[in-house]
Amino acid sequence: MKKRILTGDRPTGGLHLGHYIGSLQNRVKLQNEYDQYIMIADVQALTDNFDNPNKITQHVVEVAKDYLSIGIDPSQTTILVQSQIPEIAELTVYYLNLVTLGRLERNPTVKSEIQQKGYSDAIPVGFFCYPVSQAADITIFQAEFVPVGDDQLPMIEQTNEIVRRFNRIYNRNALKECKAILSHTSRLIGIDGKSKASKSLANAIALSDTPEEIKQKVFQMYTDPNHIKVSDPGCVEGNVVFTYLDAFHPNKEEVKSLKDDYRRGGVGDRVIKNILNDSLQLLLEPIRLAREQFDSNLVKEILQNGTQKARERAQETMEIVRTAIGLTYF
Ligand code: ATP
Numbered sequence: 001m002k003k004r005i006l007t008g009d010r011p012t013g014g015l016h017l018g019h020y021i022g023s024l025q026n027r028v029k030l031q032n033e034y035d036q037y038i039m040i041a042d043v044q045a046l047t048d049n050f051d052n053p054n055k056i057t058q059h060v061v062e063v064a065k066d067y068l069s070i071g072i073d074p075s076q077t078t079i080l081v082q083s084q085i086p087e088i089a090e091l092t093v094y095y096l097n098l099v100t101l102g103r104l105e106r107n108p109t110v111k112s113e114i115q116q117k118g119y120s121d122a123i124p125v126g127f128f129c130y131p132v133s134q135a136a137d138i139t140i141f142q143a144e145f146v147p148v149g150d151d152q153l154p155m156i157e158q159t160n161e162i163v164r165r166f167n168r169i170y171n172r173n174a175l176k177e178c179k180a181i182l183s184h185t186s187r188l189i190g191i192d193g194k195s196k197a198s199k200s201l202a203n204a205i206a207l208s209d210t211p212e213e214i215k216q217k218v219f220q221m222y223t224d225p226n227h228i229k230v231s232d233p234g235c236v237e238g239n240v241v242f243t244y245l246d247a248f249h250p251n252k253e254e255v256k257s258l259k260d261d262y263r264r265g266g267v268g269d270r271v272i273k274n275i276l277n278d279s280l281q282l283l284l285e286p287i288r289l290a291r292e293q294f295d296s297n298l299v300k301e302i303l304q305n306g307t308q309k310a311r312e313r314a315q316e317t318m319e320i321v322r323t324a325i326g327l328t329y330f
């Protein structure tokens with residue numbers, strides 16, 4: 001029996017190169033070793049996009065296409081849509097009783113997101129409580145492991161606190177704690193060089209971008225502001241083009257000698273951008289071609305089957321939960 005793992009993404013836009021190196025590539029490997037569940041977290045995406053539901057709903061199929069085109073295999077991985085499993089919302093309600101306001105306020109990830117989103121004066125309660133809903137996501141499928149970046153560790157901690165509290169109060173054998181599988185890849189920077197590549201900041205190269213869009217974004221990239229003439233020595237550190245070359249160029253030796261030349265002076269930004277563009281086009285072309293094989297109807301069928309299977313797991317867990325609390329009247 002393979003052990004179960006759960007990961008997911010918010011369908012706030014198409015997945016990008018940051019997701020590719022940060023999680024997607026790894027999921028292709030993990031599906032061989034583990035019983036992998038991937039959740040398209042549309043309910044969570046609504047917590048900070050409730051006034052723009054179209055943005056979320058239209059990206060559900062697109063995100064699924066991203067998965068399939070990079071090699072997620074629906075016969076090995078269960079892809080599910082969060083909103084179509086109402087048991088998750090039910091479990092969230094029971095979990096909300098087990099968490100205090102103060103505890104949620106101390107969650108460092110939520111704290112920094114509240115600042116970023118400018119919610120400090122008026123925090124939507126749904127958004128504030130999303131870590132509780134995330135605890136329900138993980139435990140309802142009885143996932144043993146959760147592959148995450150270090151920014152998500154507070155969520156795992158919160159989940160296990162809820163599990164321990166639930167078991168202590170209702171039944172010590174009801175739920176299982178989960179463990180993180182920590183990813184050590186650092187966050188890919190955005191093409192603006194300011195913050196991490198992110199769907200919401202529109203500073204990322206999407207897996208579904210056209211060749212023209214890719215080229216345009218590469219040529220927009222921030223380089224070294226003091227590198228004005230080609231003959232000037234250039235700085236490699238903090239130069240977005242070199243960050244991307246490090247991450248995506250297949251030949252490390254070539255990148256190293258290009259860096260040396262750039263530092264000495266005599267290499268123009270146009271040259272390094274052309275080299276980066278070539279390697280990104282090479283990387284993304286097969287992904288784009290694979291994507292064309294998945295028409296929307298086929299993808300919806302894959303999502304429906306995955307969601308159906310996942311819902312059965314969720315219903316099994318809810319039997320355990322309702323029995324533990326004593327909600328068994330009829
Ligand atoms: P949003 O702007 O809606 O928050 P996002 O682009 O930040 O979208 P998420 O869906 O929040 O993407 O990210 C899901 C997971 O993808 C993260 O926990 C992380 O593992 C990975 N990820 C996202 N952005 C990057 C990045 N720039 N570099 C590496 N990994 C990333």
Ligand code: MG
Nearest residue numbers: 010198199200
């Ligand atoms: Mg994010």
